[in-house]
Amino acid sequence: MTAALIGLGRMGLRHLDNLLALKLEVVGVCDPFDQARAAAKEKAQLSDDRLYADPVELIAQSKPELLIIATTAPAHADLTCLAAEAGVKAILCEKPMATSLADAQRMIDVCKSHGARLSINHQMRFMDQYILPKQMLDSEQFGGVTSIHVSAGNFGLAMNGSHYFEMFRFMAGAPAAEVQAWFSADKVPNPRGPQFEDRAGSVRLVTASGIRFMLDASSDQGHGVRVMYGARHGQIFVDELGGKMNWTVRKAEHRDMPTTRYGMPWEEGACDIPPADALVPSLRVLEALLAETDYPTGEDGLGAIRALVAAHVSAKEQHRVVRLDEELPETLVYPWA
Template structure:
């Protein structure tokens, strides 16, 4: 992800004044990409902050170092920070990050990019329309993409598209723990999650270890559905013809209007550029509260699974100090 972030910020005309990575090979690749002098690359991120004094920082390391680096950057006076997800390995760490940034006046963004991706902005504009009516639920038919690694994005997607946060989570994980290419010390989970809001809409995610291709999302509304193939950039909208909208929902087989459209496939660089633009301009962006919300949903999912899939509320009762082996 680090190289993708470099592509995004250089594409915006920002000047890269320093890079840090514990791996020399990664530092060399970053130096080459940005034409940096070796003196501007560091094995230690805190040393880079002291030496370079950047105005803005990208934290694209693995999750265990997110909190230490963000807190150090805030103390060093960095004005803008974009941190990768998951925000931290515990809720306590995430709150420390938020507190440090509040004290220093640092603006902290978490890289949940949903509000900058056409596959979500288009859906948000359609949901609640006269044609489709209010949102009932979102169903994500995913693949084996991991809870913290990718499912966490969909908690923020749901919050953005529906306009309401997740209130409680039921989760049923599979026995297999996912190996991570970033090292044997990391692990993630596969399975199924049902997330509820207080106002009605719900989110269901199926990311089974046995599923190995594609991500399709169905937005179920009162008068129709939107089906999105996220990886291939296709959208299908099915809605009751206007003369049948007032009939009960039990009349689900009424004649429909159907249209298929192309949308931008899932991308990383473009939405990251849009996030930076919003952050620097003081516009809406996924802040630390958005990151904590997604993180709390992941923690609640673990607690639910450990309690036979019982509903677990997103609130103060979640374990604050418990650390997870997320990358």
């Protein structure tokens, strides 16, 4: 299969590593910066005719079967639609999927109408730090997930918070039904440029069945990502950056007792878990897209964007609870990177 890549920043070069690992024929790479193209040329041993500064030219001339879009978010929608219209059959787009709900939906619609498979690089279903807790939480021993709490440094609610909105859908087995948000008052400069803005703060999601999620990534927090999963019979704690997991769970003979008996005898355990990293999980997303099995779809990406837009609405409107089935600002464009 022939493949091309647009965007050769840090994440783009990781995607290039994955294309090489899968032994795909890289027919073109694109970035406006000479230094970025030179780094990709050396990494993949590419000839000059496979280096592009203009993504439109890359799509038209290289005619890839697979395209990875690793640019900043404002370019995602137009490049995805252009690729689908040009006959590209598999597209992997970085997150956040788009900078408006209308653009995210347009990406889905254009890909469907041209027979292109669209995947958004939300890798949670392929990461051990989520797979293992989900297996445990879904077991009779733990009795099902009831809540998720994430405490993190200020990693941006669009940049990384959108990942956790998709993580919540995956772990809960259902989409969020309502959103409430509290944004930090200050706006920290975005490392990707002054034209971009990504808010910090806290966001609460709840499914229709009552499973709860709370993310605190406020601007006064500068380190760490720790997750606590609550279940009917126990708790699981994950240090995502440190690669540590531990848990505590009621002994089997006490599982039928009411939750008010919260101090009954318990069992506990701990293990190492692979620390958070984007390279291998992104490879798994790409493999699933190519195999057409269980990849994060455009609809999954749209769900994360709807939660993100609802968070902006809630924070702007005095933290009101916003239902995800209500009308949201479809065409409003956000300055996400």
